[in-house]
Amino acid sequence: MSGSSELVTQLLKVAIAYTRFFEECDDSVLDDDTALKQMEYAAYLLHQLSDVGKRRLVDELAALVAAEADPAERESVQGFAFGMGLVESEDG
Structure with missing residues (x-):
């Protein structure tokens, strides 16, 4: 794995972890409006990618799904692209 590919993979894992946190935390940790704004901002940033960049992101997600034993x-990784509006269905 090249350094660039490793960086992309690790940053993608961070993005997934943080968006999952915003999705799953309850009001005692973070109010729903703030969590939703953060999720929307994450989706906005991902939508700034070129079509080639979005395709690479979806391909990286597919590789993460294939490698994940848990x-x-x-399931969480599989739903990320759909949840961020990068693909039209949860199947990719």
Whole structure:
């Protein structure tokens, strides 16, 4: 794995972890409006990618899904592209 590819993979894992946090935290941790704004901002930033960049992101997500042994984690990663509006269906 090249340094660039490793960087992209790790940053993607960070983005998934933080968006999952915003999605799953309750009001005692973070109010719903703030969590939603953060999720929308993450989606906005991802939509700034070129079509080639978006395709690469979706391909990287598919590789993460294929490598993930934990079913719950795999499901979370699978839904990320759809949740961020990068693909039209959860199947990619």
